[in-house]
Amino acid sequence: MAEQVSGPEIQRLIQLLARLPGLGPRSARRAALHLIRKREELLGPLSDAMQVARDKIVTCSACGNVDTSDPCIICCDGRRDPAVLIVVETVGDLWALERAAALRVRYHVLGGTLSPLDGVGPKDLNLASLVDRVANGGVREVILAVNATVDGQTTAHYVTDLLAHLDVRITRLAHGVPVGGELDYLDDGTLAAALRQRTDF
């Protein structure tokens, strides 16, 4: 701002809000004003919720999910099939797959993908713990649910090699037409994959 219209406290709140994904400087100002207006209903509770998150959230030592307990709520859930592990890049991917609610199994969060250009090597990912989990037995299938990007696929191949000596089935997500998607808008690679992996009607 050209001039100071309020003390540094409000400026700082706006600057920090602007660092959230999805908020720019303008929407951060709007969010700050909204918070100040709704002090009792929103600013207070959100501030408290952040304090709790800061103090309590830990990374699950088994799967890499974030939760307030370790092991996390998913690893503790006895109704989930412990014989199937879904390998994901990030906790956000884990959440997305859980929303799909297709399989009641467990996860393993790698924490990223192999990316030599960005200096991310095997040691930077939760790969050793994945091999341990599978080697310790009881895992029948590992589903590689990494992104369909170059880095994601490189990582998938690397994980496959790591687990090759173990007696475990390794699968990956199907490629195909998104549900509700229109063929005309799809790229050639997806269409080709959808044709190759066609299923009986």
Add this chain to the structure above:
Amino acid sequence: MAEQVSGPEIQRLIQLLARLPGLGPRSARRAALHLIRKREELLGPLSDAMQVARDKIVTCSACGNVDTSDPCIICCDGRRDPAVLIVVETVGDLWALERAAALRVRYHVLGGTLSPLDGVGPKDLNLASLVDRVANGGVREVILAVNATVDGQTTAHYVTDLLAHLDVRITRLAHGVPVGGELDYLDDGTLAAALRQRTDF
């Protein structure tokens, strides 16, 4: 979410973030994950900044701006011309005008517009304090910087009537072509106003 993927603390954080303007459920989830990942750099400082905002921010008893001091930093600024008051609907409008940095004067925040349909009457706005400020002398001009909406213009007329018996010049923002705007995309009303209020080149 179909299944619980973490304890209630993270769910609550997401729900509260989703109530910020500009964030929906999906971007709130992304923001929560971003905060959890950047615990030291962002979650902690933002949580602290919110705590400070909750504890310290007050409404300026003179002009209605929000700040950590009362009177606010603008009302305390001796380099501003005290003889001109800009009347705005909200603190957000005050911030916007300050960014324009065209006039170094003071403000009066009404806190909304007259809106009989929404049950907002004159008593719900900071109108009495505006009349007091002008009646107490020293104010030469009141600039009505309300929105160019029906409610905004109704409010402008009401304020004009309120101040009619006082010796003060009442002005309003110019209508015209936005800087950088293209004529072809402008509505007829704006173009007509821009023609009527044309200035010498």
